[in-house]
Every structure is written in C-alpha cells, then in structure tokens.
Amino acid sequence: MSITWYLCVSAIVFCTGVGGVLTRRNPLVVLLSLELMLNAANLALVAFARAHGNQEGQIFALIVMVVAACEVAVGLGLIVALYRRRLPIDVDELRELQG
Amino acid sequence: MAEVTFFFAAIVALAGAFGTVLLRNPFYSVLALVCHLLGLAALFLLLRAEFVAAAQVIVYAGAVMVLYVFVVAYVGGQDKPLSPRHGPGMRAIAILFSGALLVEFAFAVLGSSLSVLDGEGTGFFSAFGSPAQIGEQFLTKFLLVFEIASLLLLVAAVGAVILARRRSGLDDPRELSVADLLRSQESGTLTDAERGSLQEAAGPPGR
Amino acid sequence: MGLETFGWLILLCPLAGCVVISLGAKLWPEGAPGWIGTAAIAASFASSIGALFALEDLGEEERQVVTVAWDYASTAGVDAQLSLLLDPLSIFMALTVSGVSTLIHLYSVSYMRSDRGYTRFFAYLNFFVFSMLLLVLAGNFLLLIVGWAFVGAASYLLISYWYRRTTATRAGIKAFVINVIGDIGLVLGTYFIFKGSGSLDFLTTFDSVEESFSRNDGDLVAGCIGLLVGAFAKSAQVPLHTWLPDAMEGPTPVSALIHAATMVTAGVYLIARMHPLFEQAPTAADVGAIVGCATLVIAATIALVVTDLKRVIAYSTMSQIGYMIMAVSSFAYTAGLFHLMTHAFFKALLFMAAGSVIAAMAGNQNLDEMGGFRRAMPFTFGCMVIGGLALSGVPPFSGFFSKDEILAYVAARDDWHVALAGLGFVGSLLTAIYTFRMIFRAFLGDPVEPARDLEQGHLYHAPEHTNPATGEVEDTDVGFPGADHHIAEQEGSMKVAMGCLAVLAIVGGFLQIPGVTEVLHHFLEPTFADSAYYEELHPSDGLTALGLFTGTVLALGGIALAYHLWVRTPDAPGSLRAKLAPVHSFFFNKWYFDEIINTLIVRPFAWFGRFGRNTFERIVISGLFVGGTTGAVRAGSAAVRAAQSGYLRYYAALLLLGVTVLGAYFLLAGS
Numbered sequence: 001m002s003i004t005w006y007l008c009v010s011a012i013v014f015c016t017g018v019g020g021v022l023t024r025r026n027p028l029v030v031l032l033s034l035e036l037m038l039n040a041a042n043l044a045l046v047a048f049a050r051a052h053g054n055q056e057g058q059i060f061a062l063i064v065m066v067v068a069a070c071e072v073a074v075g076l077g078l079i080v081a082l083y084r085r086r087l088p089i090d091v092d093e094l095r096e097l098q099g
Numbered sequence: 100m101a102e103v104t105f106f107f108a109a110i111v112a113l114a115g116a117f118g119t120v121l122l123r124n125p126f127y128s129v130l131a132l133v134c135h136l137l138g139l140a141a142l143f144l145l146l147r148a149e150f151v152a153a154a155q156v157i158v159y160a161g162a163v164m165v166l167y168v169f170v171v172a173y174v175g176g177q178d179k180p181l182s183p184r185h186g187p188g189m190r191a192i193a194i195l196f197s198g199a200l201l202v203e204f205a206f207a208v209l210g211s212s213l214s215v216l217d218g219e220g221t222g223f224f225s226a227f228g229s230p231a232q233i234g235e236q237f238l239t240k241f242l243l244v245f246e247i248a249s250l251l252l253l254v255a256a257v258g259a260v261i262l263a264r265r266r267s268g269l270d271d272p273r274e275l276s277v278a279d280l281l282r283s284q285e286s287g288t289l290t291d292a293e294r295g296s297l298q299e300a301a302g303p304p305g306r
Numbered sequence: 307m308g309l310e311t312f313g314w315l316i317l318l319c320p321l322a323g324c325v326v327i328s329l330g331a332k333l334w335p336e337g338a339p340g341w342i343g344t345a346a347i348a349a350s351f352a353s354s355i356g357a358l359f360a361l362e363d364l365g366e367e368e369r370q371v372v373t374v375a376w377d378y379a380s381t382a383g384v385d386a387q388l389s390l391l392l393d394p395l396s397i398f399m400a401l402t403v404s405g406v407s408t409l410i411h412l413y414s415v416s417y418m419r420s421d422r423g424y425t426r427f428f429a430y431l432n433f434f435v436f437s438m439l440l441l442v443l444a445g446n447f448l449l450l451i452v453g454w455a456f457v458g459a460a461s462y463l464l465i466s467y468w469y470r471r472t473t474a475t476r477a478g479i480k481a482f483v484i485n486v487i488g489d490i491g492l493v494l495g496t497y498f499i500f501k502g503s504g505s506l507d508f509l510t511t512f513d514s515v516e517e518s519f520s521r522n523d524g525d526l527v528a529g530c531i532g533l534l535v536g537a538f539a540k541s542a543q544v545p546l547h548t549w550l551p552d553a554m555e556g557p558t559p560v561s562a563l564i565h566a567a568t569m570v571t572a573g574v575y576l577i578a579r580m581h582p583l584f585e586q587a588p589t590a591a592d593v594g595a596i597v598g599c600a601t602l603v604i605a606a607t608i609a610l611v612v613t614d615l616k617r618v619i620a621y622s623t624m625s626q627i628g629y630m631i632m633a634v635s636s637f638a639y640t641a642g643l644f645h646l647m648t649h650a651f652f653k654a655l656l657f658m659a660a661g662s663v664i665a666a667m668a669g670n671q672n673l674d675e676m677g678g679f680r681r682a683m684p685f686t687f688g689c690m691v692i693g694g695l696a697l698s699g700v701p702p703f704s705g706f707f708s709k710d711e712i713l714a715y716v717a718a719r720d721d722w723h724v725a726l727a728g729l730g731f732v733g734s735l736l737t738a739i740y741t742f743r744m745i746f747r748a749f750l751g752d753p754v755e756p757a758r759d760l761e762q763g764h765l766y767h768a769p770e771h772t773n774p775a776t777g778e779v780e781d782t783d784v785g786f787p788g789a790d791h792h793i794a795e796q797e798g799s800m801k802v803a804m805g806c807l808a809v810l811a812i813v814g815g816f817l818q819i820p821g822v823t824e825v826l827h828h829f830l831e832p833t834f835a836d837s838a839y840y841e842e843l844h845p846s847d848g849l850t851a852l853g854l855f856t857g858t859v860l861a862l863g864g865i866a867l868a869y870h871l872w873v874r875t876p877d878a879p880g881s882l883r884a885k886l887a888p889v890h891s892f893f894f895n896k897w898y899f900d901e902i903i904n905t906l907i908v909r910p911f912a913w914f915g916r917f918g919r920n921t922f923e924r925i926v927i928s929g930l931f932v933g934g935t936t937g938a939v940r941a942g943s944a945a946v947r948a949a950q951s952g953y954l955r956y957y958a959a960l961l962l963l964g965v966t967v968l969g970a971y972f973l974l975a976g977s
Binding site: 001004005006007008009011012013014015016017018019020022023024026028029031032033035036039042043046047049050053055056058059061062063065066067068069070071072073074076077078079080081083084089 | 101102105109112113116117119120125128129132135136139142143145146147148150151154155158159162163166167170171173174190192193194196197198200201204205208209227228232233236237241244248251252254255256258259260261262263265
C-alpha cells in the first residue's frame with residue numbers, strides 16, 4: 001500500500017474530529033473529538049516516517065501521545081471541577097468570556 | 100495480505116471515528132474511540148512502527164481512555180438537554196468546514212507531486228521501529244525533547260490534581276444548589292445570565 | 307549714547323514700567339504704581355529728547371536711521387525684522403506721545419487715587435504707551451501692524467476699565483470690533499503694497515514706489531484704501547466713528563490720553579508716514595481728504611446738541627482729527643502734524659479740566675445739570691478757557707496757527723480742494739460755538755448744588771452711586787469707580803499737569819508761525835524729502851493772511867454767538883430747538899449712524915451667528931459629522947463585538963476556517 005492511502009485515512013479521521021468539535025455540546029465529547037484529530041496527526045507522522053525510512057516521525061508521534069495525555073488530564077480535571085460546582089456541562093452555557 | 104489487513108484496520112478506525120462523533124451517549128462515544136485506537140494500532144503495525152503501536156494500545160487505549168471512562172461515569176451524560184439549543188445552528192457550518200478541509204487535504208495528498216507518496220516507502224533495516232531503536236534515538240538525538248516531555252507530564256499531573264480537588268471544608272448537604280432547583284422544575288428563579296456566571300462557580304455564599 | 311540706544315530706550319521704558327507694576331501688583335504700597343508708571347514714561351520722554359539731540363547731530367542726509375534687533379527672515383521668508391525707523395517724523399511723534407503721556411500719568415496719580423484698581427490702571431496705561439510708541443517707531447509693516455493691534459487691545463482694556471458696568475464693557479467691545487475692522491483693512495492694504503514692492507521694510511518700499519507701481523495703479527490704490535480703512539477706524543472717521551463717543555465710558559485720563567492725544571492720531575501718522583504711496587495714488591488721497599472733511603462737519607454739528615460733557619469733547623476730537631486727515635491727505639504734512647501736536651496739548655487739557663468738573667459733580671456728566679462752577683473752581687475754569695480758546699483758534703493760542711495753516715494749505719491746492727477748505731472754515735465757526743456753549747453752560751450761570759457745596763469748601767457726594775449714562779445704582783467696589791472724587795483745586799499733581807499743558811497750549815503755536823518761524827517744517831524735511839509737494843505746496847502770503855484773518859473772525863464770532871445764546875438770553879436755545887426740532891433731533895441722534903450700522907451690519911451678522919449655532923452647528927456639525935462619526939464607530943465596534951460571542955464552538959469554527967484558508971494559500975502558492 002502506498003503511503004497515500006494512509007494519508008487519506010488520516011485526512012478523513014481529522015475532518016471527522018473537526019466535525020465533532022464543532023457539533024457536539026458535551027465538553028467530554030468535544031475532548032474526544034480532539035483526541036481523534038491528534039490521532040490522525042499521529043497516523044500521518046508514522047506514515048511519513050515509514051516513507052522516509054527514519055524514525056523521527058515515530059518519535060514525534062510518541063511525543064504527541066504524551067502531550068495528548070497531559071491535555072486530557074487537565075481537560076478532564078476541568079470538567080470534574082465544573083461538575084463539582086454544579087455548573088451545566090454544556091459548552092453553549094459556559095460563555096462568560098463574551099464581549 | 101497487507102492490503103486486506105490495511106482495509107480492515109482502516110474500516111475499523113473510520114467506524115470508530117464516526118461513532119465517536121455521532122453517538123449520543125458519551126459513554127458509547129468513549130467506547131467507539133477505543134475501537135478507533137485499536138484500529139489505528141493495527142495501521143501502525145502495518146507501517147512497521149511496533150513500539151508506537153504498543154504505546155498506543157497500552158498508554159492511549161489503556162490509560163487515557165480508562166481515565167475518560169472514569170470521568171464519564173462520574174459526570175454522566177445528560178440525556179436531556181437543559182435548555183433548548185440557543186447556540187448557533189452549527190450543524191450545517193460544521194459539515195461545510197470539515198468538508199472544505201477534507202477537500203483541501205485531498206488536493207494536498209492526491210494532487211501533490213511528492214514522489215515519496217507513491218511508493219511503499221524506502222527500504223528499511225530489520226530493527227526499524229523496534230523499542231531499542233526508539234530508545235536509542237530518545238537518549239541521543241532527542242534527549243532534550245524527552246526531558247521536556249517528562250517535565251510536561253509533571254506539570255499536567257500537578258495541574259490536574261489542583262483542578263479537581265475539593266475546596267477546603269466539606270459540602271454541606273443541607274444547602275440547596277442551583278442545579279437541584281433546575282432539575283426539579285423547569286423554570287428557575289434565576290435568569291439566563293446568572294446560570295453560567297462565575298458567581299455561581301464560586302459556590303454558595305458562606306464559603 | 308547713540309541714537310539707536312535712545313530709540314530702543316524710548317520703546318522699552320514703558321514696557322518695563324508695565325512689567326514691573328504687574329509683577330509686583332500685590333506688593334506695592336499705596337500709590338507706588340502711579341509713580342512707577344509716571345517715572346517710566348518720563349524716562350521714555352527723556353530718551354526721546356536724547357534721541358532728538360542725537361538726530362540733530364547727524365548730517366542732513368543721514369537723518370533716517372533704521373536699527374534692527376532681530377531678523378525674522380529666516381523663519382518668515384520675507385524680509386521681516388524687529389526694526390525701528392528713527393527719523394524726524396517718528397521722533398516728533400515719540401516726543402508728543404511720551405510728553406503728553408507723562409503729564410496725563412501725573413494727573414492720574416491723584417485722579418484715580420481712590421479707585422480700587424489703581425495698579426491695574428497704571429499697568430494698562432503703560433502698556434498702551436508702549437504700544438503707541440511701537441506703532442510710531444516701527445520700521446516695517448509687520449511691526450506697524452503689531453503696534454496697531456496692541457493699541458487696539460490696550461484701548462479695549464482701558465475703555466472697559468470699570469468692567470462691572472455693562473455700558474463700559476459694551477463700549478469696549480464696540481471699540482474693539484471697529485478697530486479690528488480697521489486692522490483687517492490695514493493688513494489687506496499691506497498685502498497689496500507688498501505684492502507690488504516685494505518688501506515689508508518702509509524705506510525699501512518708499513524708495514521703490516516709482517518702479518513698483520504706476521501712477522494710480524490698481525494694486526496701489528487698493529492698498530492705500532486698505533490703509534485708509536485702518537486709519538479711519540483708529541482715528542474715528544465716518545463711517546467707522548461710532549465707537550469714539552461710547553468710549554467716553556472709560557475714566558477721564560484714558561479719554562485724555564487715548565482718545566484725544568495719541569491713539570486717534572495714529573491714522574494721521576499712518577497717512578503721513580505712507581506719503582510716497584499716497585502721492586503715487588492720488589485717488590486714495592482724495593478719498594481721505596473727502597472723508598476727513600465730511601467727518602469734521604458731521605462731528606461739529608453733533609457736538610452742538612450733545613448734552614454729555616465728555617461727549618462734546620469727544621466729537622470735538624473727531625472733528626479736529628478730520629482736519630488733520632484732510633490736511634495730510636491733501637499733502638500738507640507739516641500743517642497736519644503741527645495741528646496734531648497742538649491738538650494733543652489743548653485737547654488733553656480740556657479733558658483734564660472736564661474730569662475735574664465731573665469729579666466735583668460726583669460722577670455726573672450731564673451738561674443740563676451743571677452750571678456756575680466759575681467761582682468754585684477758578685483753576686479748572688481758567689484751564690478750560692485756555693483750552694477752549696486754543697481749540698477755537700483764537701490768536702495767539704496754538705490752535706489758531708495750526709488750524710488756519712491747514713485750511714490755507716488745503717485751499718492752496720487749487721481745484722476742488724478749495725471747497726474742502728471752505729467747509730473747514732464752516733467747521734471752525736461751529737467749533738467755536740460748541741466749545742464755548744460747553745464752557746458757558748458748565749461754568750457760568752447760577753451755581754448748582756455741587757458748585758455751592760464746593761464754594762463752602764466741601765466736595766459734593768451723591769446720595770447713591772449711579773451709572774451716569776443709565777442711572778443704574780452701583781457700588782464702589784473693584785470694577786466700579788471709587789467712592790471719592792478728586793478735583794484739580796485740591797490735588798497738586800493734577801494742577802502741575804494741567805498747568806504744563808495750559809502753558810504749552812498757549813505757546814505751542816509759536817513753533818510754526820507761517821512765514822516767521824518754520825521750525826517744524828525744517829525739522830521734518832528729511833522725512834518728506836521725497837515728496838513732490840513738501841516744498842512746492844505753499845500758499846501765497848496773501849492766501850495765508852486771508853486764512854488767518856477769516857479764522858480769527860469766525861472764532862471770535864462764534865464765541866460771541868455762544869455768549870449771546872447761552873449767557874445773555876438763556877431761553878433762546880430752548881426756543882431755537884423747538885423751532886428747528888427735526889434738525890435738532892437729527893443731530894442729537896448722531897445722524898442715525900448707529901441705527902444704520904445696526905440694521906445693515908449688526909443684525910445680519912447676529913442672525914447669521916444664531917443660524918450658525920442653532921441650525922448649522924446643531925444639525926450638521928454635531929449631528930452629522932460628530933454624531934455620524936461616533937455612530938459609525940459605535941456601529942463598527944458593535945459589529946466586531948458580535949464576534950466575541952462566548953460560544954466555544956463558534957471560536958473553534960473560526961479557528962478552523964483560518965487554518966483552511968492558510969492551507970489553501972500554501973497549496974496554491976506551492977503549485
């Protein structure tokens with residue numbers, strides 16, 4: 001399989017993630033869609049690593065995984081804090097920062 | 100053989116992706132994402148990235164998703180929306196934007212003249228993608244990146260703990276909360292503005 | 307010390323006086339500002355004398371000295387300099403101005419003693435003298451305009467000196483506005499002259515007038531008419547004269563200084579100084595002569611019927627300035643300037659005496675309520691009579707020589723100027739009549755109550771202080787006249803000042819007796835050497851003798867007529883007024899100039915101003931421009947603010963849009 005196929009899969013997954021971020025109101029699902037986008041990027045990176053024949057892409061993908069993990073930790077912590085304060089878990093309701 | 104595996108894994112990944120976005124119940128979304136991750140791990144294996152695939156399964160699907168499951172269990176999905184949707188009608192725009200992005204990627208990938216994309220990749224040595232190779236790279240060429248990543252993990256851990264801890268003092272169960280009022284009756288005494296306000300986030304008065 | 311040093315000292319002493327008085331305003335002990343001011347002007351007068359001697363030391367050909375302190379050419383682009391022109395004409399004017407000013411300052415030291423604004427008065431007065439000296443000593447058009455404007459400003463400050471009186475402030479504004487109209491004329495005139503000659507410097511312009519302009523060149527006539535407008539406004543000639551009678555709202559020393567001896571003579575000085583230009587544009591000079599003649603007749607007729615003592619003298623000033631303007635516009639320079647000098651003496655004397663009488667009347671200026679002060683105020687009476695005789699032109703007083711010389715010279719110009727001279731003689735008759743009408747009414751006849759009080763030795767005090775013009779009750783605080791009044795008989799400095807002027811009014815004429823002593827004519831020759839008329843225009847001896855004789859006859863006849871009407875048969879004026887009622891009311895209403903100007907000019911401008919404020923300002927400027935701009939900005943910012951909706955998904959959409967566009971750009975750029 002040529003690399004192009006992998007890249008196509010990556011593109012489709014990424015755009016699905018975009019659709020999810022824009023559409024869903026539950027912040028948990030928004031974070032999940034964000035994970036989708038990160039994973040799509042990972043796939044592209046690994047595909048190019050294979051294409052070029054060195055491992056730099058794979059290392060990059062590992063670091064992306066680390067970052068994703070951190071971001072998830074903090075994000076979920078925020079959601080838990082919101083739930084504790086009995087605020088609505090809905091991104092449309094949380095709009096204090098408006099002009 | 101490789102093609103079949105590829106298509107199978109790709110379909111699993113795509114199905115998982117669509118499921119994450121389209122399923123209503125957040126718990127089901129989490130499960131769909133796990134499925135997607137496993138599909139992706141298979142794709143990594145096809146690309147001779149063994150360590151990455153392993154890390155994906157163990158770390159991502161195994162740890163991060165478990166965290167997600169716990170939080171979803173705690174928070175729960177609200178099946179019934181609190182108020183009629185008064186945000187912007189985003190469905191059409193979302194499809195439009197993501198469609199536009201997809202078209203753009205298609206152009207980039209299919210229409211580009213990068214020769215490297217046409218082949219299966221350059222030749223590789225037998226230990227390509229093995230843990231030993233990855234480890235050697237981490238400790239020599241990408242040492243700084245490695246250290247910074249670990250620092251980042253520390254910061255995130257500390258941050259998560261601070262964000263999610265209880266305030267000093269205990270919740271008084273006798274105190275009414277706004278959400279209780281809202282859940283019990285549709286029309287509350289609060290206005291829209293006060294519902295999402297920081298005043299409420301600070302907790303009931305007296306803390 | 308050289309001529310140039312004296313020149314700068316003349317200018318800087320009054321300025322220093324003003325600054326010193328102002329800076330130490332809170333510190334001076336009682337009466338100090340008056341003496342400081344007087345000393346400053348006396349120093350200026352001494353410098354003028356020094357300059358006179360220094361000038362005489364120079365040779366005949368070198369008597370026009372320009373001294374430059376600063377050259378503005380590098381910034382202004384034209385040859386503008388801070389330069390003084392010291393020549394016989396300017397020294398003559400400086401001597402007259404500083405000399406008479408010293409005496410008036412001396413008079414004011416006592417006269418204004420009980421006024422709460424004493425310091426302010428002397429600061430303003432010194433500033434005025436500085437500006438007038440700047441005007442006469444200026445060496446180029448720029449400084450002339452600066453001095454002109456300062457003089458107008460000082461006049462405003464001094465007319466509305468008792469600033470809490472609305473009549474005074476209104477008079478000050480009227481004077482200032484009319485002066486500004488004159489300023490505009492002056493500046494426009496300067497522009498036209500500069501256009502032709504290319505230089506702002508006096509001597510350069512005068513030397514090149516023949517090359518720059520042809521005879522009666524359009525630009526030059528326009529320029530000279532502009533200068534004339536300025537001269538008319540400053541010297542209160544018709545039709546820009548309406549401010550002068552109202553300017554009598556100021557204190558009497560102010561009237562004496564500004565509106566008799568110095569400021570109003572600035573127009574005469576201007577025409578005399580610009581004589582090369584006027585000789586090259588005789589049309590403009592003719593306009594000046596006609597206006598001067600018209601003014602002298604109109605003002606004399608009004609003075610016959612006015613009942614306010616100071617206003618009689620004001621109209622008399624207007625009339626006499628008319629004589630001077632007529633003279634210098636007919637190129638009879640020596641005669642005009644000689645009359646300027648003698649007029650300064652006897653008019654200031656008349657005003658001072660009038661001030662003394664008004665003080666005895668506790669501020670009341672109405673002639674109808676005065677009478678019989680002869681026994682109570684002999685010194686004042688004597689001074690007034692001397693001034694009146696000089697004004698009427700009775701020999702051997704100074705006015706006789708100067709006024710009749712003017713008329714002889716004007717008549718000697720042949721053509722239609724003879725008619726002007728004839729009207730001038732009519733004016734002389736009227737002058738004698740109204741002057742002695744004033745004197746007889748105020749001093750002869752039965753003594754009124756204030757006169758009787760004064761004969762018994764105490765000064766009359768009015769039961770309550772009122773505005774003499776409107777009768778409004780006022781107090782004696784700052785901004786109003788003080789509670790006490792000072793008359794000449796009781797104040798030494800007033801006596802000294804009036805005495806000096808009386809002596810000068812008597813002997814001043816001997817400076818320029820036609821045919822006998824031509825001191826002034828020779829003195830002024832270096833200035834007027836380039837004039838075609840200075841030596842040539844000379845009335846024959848026969849004409850001169852005829853003029854002198856006619857003048858004497860008219861003066862004595864007028865005095866006799868006045869005596870007959872107002873002393874012998876006191877009821878005659880009343881019946882005469884009844885018989886000639888329409889004529890009387892026409893004169894009494896000042897030939898309706900105020901009403902005409904009000905209808906033609908003041909009302910349309912006021913309407914325009916109101917229109918501008920209510921309609922234009924409100925709707926167009928505030929509504930459209932300012933309101934529109936702010937509305938547009940507000941709408942724009944509201945539109946932009948809508949982007950900050952607070953919705954997370956909205957922000958994410960925008961982010962993705964941006965990324966897409968960026969990616970598209972790179973795709974297209976790379977392909």
